[in-house]
Amino acid sequence: MMRHILVLLSFCAVLAGCAVAPAAERRSIAWDGLGRDPNHPDVTKRRVAGRTAPETDPNLERQRVLATLRPYFDAWWAVRDEILAENDRQLGSKLVICRSCVAQPPSEETTGSIR
Template sequence: MMRYGFILLTFCTTLLGCAVAPAQERRPIAWDGLGQDPNKGPNRPHIARQRATAPAPTASDPNQERERVLGTLRPYSDAWWAVRDEIEAENDKQLGTKLMICPRCVQSSPPGQDVTGSVR
């Protein structure tokens, strides 16, 4: 029984290593809409203070003009696909700036080694 408890403790500690954010990095918590919003409650008063004192400037959506042009083009034409690819590239770029992956969670492969493989 003691051995199983030790294995469970080791497993939980390993998972916790990637789940804990550094102390200096305070980001909003994803909220599922149920219960009290964790970003607005007494648990996270520093976020509410930041937003009230320094509102972020609203940047215009760079895809807004592209989507207007996309609506004027013939669907699935070469020009339509080019504009659609630009929109998707911009969305991926915006997501890449917001997405943060724990550096310890990403395994890097040695340089020069092919990481693709076959099923054999």
């Protein structure tokens, strides 16, 4: 019986040692968006002289124009499509995908067998 307890305690000690990562290998923690972000240290924001103003959203003016147009008319659809295209462009610039994971489209249209 004593032998079983010793084996069980040894096994638990090994598992506990594996569960703790060294401080040098600190990885980001999944954050649910509530409260303070645990991945970013508390740093006070400082205003730096000469810093340029943040880029304004180009869709603000388009949304104002869209509000003045009659819904579902040709001009309304055109402005709405511009807004959606800009949103897609902004998302594409923020989204990082492994370049080798994405297959590049062929440079010319080809048809026929895939062999």
